[in-house]
Amino acid sequence: MLDHLRGVIEFTIVTDSPEEFINTIRKSSVSARNLRLENGFLTGQCYGFDKKTLLKIAALHHAEFIETARYGFVFTAAKYRRRYGIIAGVAAALVMVFFLSNITMKINIYGNENMSDAEVLSVLDDAGIRIGSYLPNISLAAVERDIVSNVRDVAWAGIKRSGPIVSVEISEMTKKPELTPTNRPCNIVSAKNAQIVKIKSVPMGMLIPMLGDTVREGDILVSGVITGKLGNTYYVHAMGDITGRYSEKITFNESFTHRRLDYEDKFTRRSLRIFGFNIPLTPAVNTYENAEVNEEVSYFNILTLNLPIGIVNTEIRPYEVTEEILTPEAANTLLLEKTKRYEENFYLDEGVTIISKDIVYKPVEGGLSINVSYVLEANIAETQYIYVKNHR
Amino acid sequence: MPKIKPINENYKGPLKKFITRKFYLNTHMTITDNTHLEIENVQNIVEYNDVYIKLKTSNLTVMIWGENLSVNDYGADGIVINGEFSSIEFER
Structure with missing residues (x-):
């Protein structure tokens, strides 16, 4: 197989001293095979690209080099090298296969029971996935996140790409009816x-x-x-x-040193990945000290076969960390906010009524602590x- | 210039053997039936035709007698000889 790709030449050498000729071949980079002496002529085989070296060796030994046969893909391809139409046709076919393997031809949707296919398709369309869209430019993970965050009824979305076919699997939120077995004592x-x-x-x-x-x-x-x-x-x-x-006691703490993260706008950098090496397509480099980086690779496809070449979409969201020293008043405000959030999440949303609450402040090392004693009313x-x- | 002291003649033989062995420079041969022979560390082909091949290796001279002998050289220090061997002789 490999021999056919490389191209093999069968040759005959007319020389007085075959031993010397073989020894020179051995010292050179030529890989010769089946060297045998037939009727006083040295015959053998070598790869097509070794022919020039063999000719030089033959000239050196005042020997005659006769090529008797040649076979292999390179020679067949060389025959057609002037047939520009064939070359253009093959190149066009390769480009077409490459291009068609990377654009969306079909979208399969699974798992939707209450949502219609048209609704899912419109959501995908908003995210950039539609028939004919170029897939390596689209971050599928970002689209998955978009679907889950933008469509209320979708609990989970998974997008898989197999060549030009995009498969979208959706898991809808289903409210299970609360089962109350009334016949069980x-x-x-x-x-x-x-x-x-x-x-x-x-x-x-x-x-x-x-x-x-x-x-x-x-x-x-x-x-x-x-x-x-x-x-x-x-x-x-x-x-x-x-x-x-009933009564409940909750303790909240707040440190005087507060670490604040100020997020900047996120942006996307693209790079071309070839056999694991990244070549940046956008000039700017991530020089941020602190940033949330989310990287996703979309490999190019040929007939559902992943190529080792792809586009890396790197989503960068830089942020700055600010260490703030809080005053006791500011710490107190934050503690009260925490208390309020806790009450909203654990009491008010659960149907618990707060009858009274008593707050006791307690300074701790490097911060402030409050003990909140609640008197609550609820279905027990x-x-x-x-x-x-x-x-x- | 410091004068390099020559190696004692008594040590030359064992030292050469030791180096040859340690650096795998000795003649390594693999023979399959009487049709296929692989020899490593071949220095030179002294004589060659379809019934007789004489080779010089690092420490031996190998003579192969047979019929339809052919040589394959894959670029390394070894060669492969195919054919029908009738005898193989060694000479120091």
Whole structure:
């Protein structure tokens, strides 16, 4: 195979001293094979590119070099070297294959149940992926992120490219219906150490504590074990909405030295990667001391085969780090902001009412700390299943 | 100019052997049946035709008798001889 690519010449040497001729060949860079003496002539084979050296050696030994046969791709190609039409046709075909392998010809979409294909295609179109778009210029990871952040119903998006075919897999957000098995016996227990302030409803089961009673965490509020008038015991799926008042203590800390990151606008640098080496296509080099760098490589394709040549899209988002020394007042403001965020995330969004809060400031080494004591009101009912044998 | 002291004649033989062995300069031969012979560290082909080849290696002279003998030279210090060997002789 390799011989056919290189091209092999069969030759005959007419010389008086074949030994000397072979010794000179051995000292040169020529790789000769099948050297044999037939009827007083030295015959053999060598690669096409060694012919010039052999001619020189033959001249040196006053020998005659006769080429008897030649075969291989290089010689066949050399025959057609003046046929410019064929060369142009092959070059055009290669360019076409290369170009068509790197533009989008087909987009496959998987995983969309509620979203239509047209919606997904319009989102991809906004991101630059459409039939005919040049793929190495597009950062697929960035498009994935764009889809997830811009389309509310998409939980995850994966884009894979196989030659000119782009496959988009989408995972939609599906809200699972909350399953409440009402036939399974259970108690309602307290989730907190609390005082019962409101009994909204007890549709099923037997209420144990009364309004104003205090309960510990795990105490039964509504029992699912009911004794009938005739003394028989049966189990029900207890339900109830019981509001309790309880207290919680949270500590927040803030250091006086505050590290602030000031982000600048992000930009993209492109470079050409050839066999692992990057050749910058944009003149500027990343000289930033601090930057978030996200690199993605889009390799060129020929008929779904990845070439070792590709475009590297480097997304750079520089930032500056500023060390700030906070005053106690500023630290206090930040602590109050933290407290507010905590309340919004863990109390107000969860339906917990803040009855009162008491803040105690405490200086710590290099910063400030606050202890916040909350008095809260919330539904403290928690389902606890009863495991019974042969329940009906 | 400091005068270099010549090596004692008694040590020349063992020293040469030692260096030849350590640097793999000795004649290394691989023969397959009586048709294929690979010889390394060939210095010179002294005589050559289709029934007889005489080679000089680093420490030996090798004479190969046979029929249809041909030489393949792949550019290194070794050569490959194909053909039908009838005898191989060595001469120091």
